[in-house]
Amino acid sequence: MKTLFKLAGLASASAFAALPAWAQEATAEAAEAVAEAAPAAAVDNAFIFNTLLFLIGGFLVFWMAAGFAMLEAGLVRSKNVTMQLTKNIALFSIASIMYWVVGYNLMYPGDGWSIAGYLGAFSPKSIGGDPDLATGYSAGSDFFFQLMFCATTASIVSGTLAERIKLWPFLIFTVVLTGFLYPIEASWQWGGGWLSEAGFSDFAGSTLVHAAGGFAALAGAIILGPRLGKFGKDGRVHPMPGSNLALATLGTFVLWLGWFGFNGASQLALGTEADANAVSIIFANTNMAAAAGAVAAMLLTQAIYKKVDLTMLLNGALAGLVSITAGPLDPTLFGALWIGAVGGVIVVIVVPLLDKMKIDDVVGAIPVHLVAGFWGTMAVPFYTEGTSFVMQFIGFASIGAFVFVASAVVWVILKATMGLRPTQEEEMLGLDKAELGLEAYPEFAKG
Incomplete structure (x- = not known):
């Protein structure tokens, strides 16, 4: 019996002695399995976070459509508010369709250029099928995000030409702008075209989106002419105050909010610690530039006119945002401050300058988007390595010339x-009644 107990004890001791070896072998196998799975998990996580960034950024930029609608509704006269609201929702809807039908593949042709570096492919975008993890993001999220930029370009034109353009010609122009003009010029940089090869830099679109919309608006304003009564025969400018500054202020705040998606998601990645840090820097710089633009416009109007002009303050914030959009990652917070502040100054100077030139820009979109877009593009080399003032100017001039002439x-x-x-009778009556038969403020009209 004792012998049996001894044998059992020896067996137990042997088993316990072998446990560390088994544990080490199991741990090694587990570690090896984790090591093999880690790259795949990293790819999956990056794909998910990058896609999420595109989607969140996309719906923030979509919200900018509401900002443009409110800003324009507040800055036009009450008899034209319904027209502006109609144009804004219609242009976004048209852009959504045209960017799918032809715009996206014109802008991002991959290897399918019709003319290498200059003209992309004429075909609808497909987003179906299983996800391709190698791309780093969902095809649908990229299409959704890029579409928002396309629609923003058309929104810029709407405000400048307010109160004296018929609905359907404007919408037909929107078809051309969103389906062809914007995608072509944006492909030169973001689609891997000739400007990107030459060293031009525009991180989120000071030139490609904002100045392009401004050039299209400028061409339209010149050809369309000013509103009736805006400029007197004696050369005097007759102010035409907007109907609702509360709406205009709300629109500015909505645009400010949407800009975090506009600039932040243009990092195009959120799958690493470095990308997450970059997005946070972009957010902070974007906010600082907007704040500086608003303060600069406020101080300058106080100095010039002895009182603060709210409309200049609102556009100063927007000009600050446009100014930082070409390079929101590389500047310090102080850099973002002075870049944005110059944008605010631009608005205060250029708005009356356009009046002297008898160019009627109802909401100030040309100073905000075109001129501040030029400034923001030219400010990039101050902080971004590998860029030059010469190439920045060439890129801006090339895109400006193409969009202006084509528009x-x-x-x-x-x-x-x-x-x-x-x-003239319809314009004096207001486009709400004349073209749409629906007033934004019918109670006021009856009173």
Whole structure:
């Protein structure tokens, strides 16, 4: 019996002695399995977070459509508010369709350029099928995010030409702008075209989106002419105050909020600690530039006019945002401050300058988006390595010339074929009644 107990004891001791070896072997196997799975898990996580960034950034930029609508509704006269609201929701809807039908593949042709570096592919975008993890993000999220930028470009044009353009010519122009003009010029940089190869830099679109929209608006404003009564025969400028500054202020705050998606998601990645840090820096710089633009415009209007002009303050914030958009990652917070502040100063100077030139810009979109877009593009080399002032100017001038000339051609054709302006009687009555038969403030009209 004792012998049996001894044998059992020896067996137990042997088993316990072998446990560390078994544990080490199991741990090694587990570690090896984890090591093999780690790269795949990292790819999966990066794909998920990058896609999430695109989607969140996309719906923030979508909210900017509401900002433009409120800003324009507040800065036009009450008899034209419904028209501006109609144009804004219609242009976004048209952009959504046109960017799918032809715009996206014109802008991002991959290897399918029609003319290498200059003209992409004419085909609808497909987002179906299983996800391709190698791309780093969902095809649907990228399409959704890039579409928002396309629609923003058209929104800029809407405000400048307010109160004296008919609905359908404007919407036909929107078809051309969102389906062809914007995608073509944006492909030169973001689609891997000739500007990106030459060293031009525009992180989130000071030139590609904002200045492009400003050039299209400028061409339209020149061809369309000013509103009735805006400029007197004696050269005097007759102010035409907006209907609701509360709405205009709300619109500015909505645009400010949306800009965090506009600039932040343009990092195009959130799958690493470095990307997450970059997005946070972009958010902080974007906010600082907007704040500095607003303060600069406020101080300058106080100094010039002896009182603060709210409309200049609002546009100063927007100009600060446009100014930082070309390079929101590399500047310090102080850099973002002075870049944005210059944008605010630009607004206060350029708005009356356009009046002297008899160019009627109802909401100040040309100073905010075109001129501040130029400034923001030219400010990039102050902080971003590998960029040059010469190449920045060439890129801006090339895109500006293309969009302005092409837009002018479209505007002239529309003017010759279907006409751009309503009659004088319709314009004086207001486009809400004349074209839509629906007023934004019917109680006021009855009173």
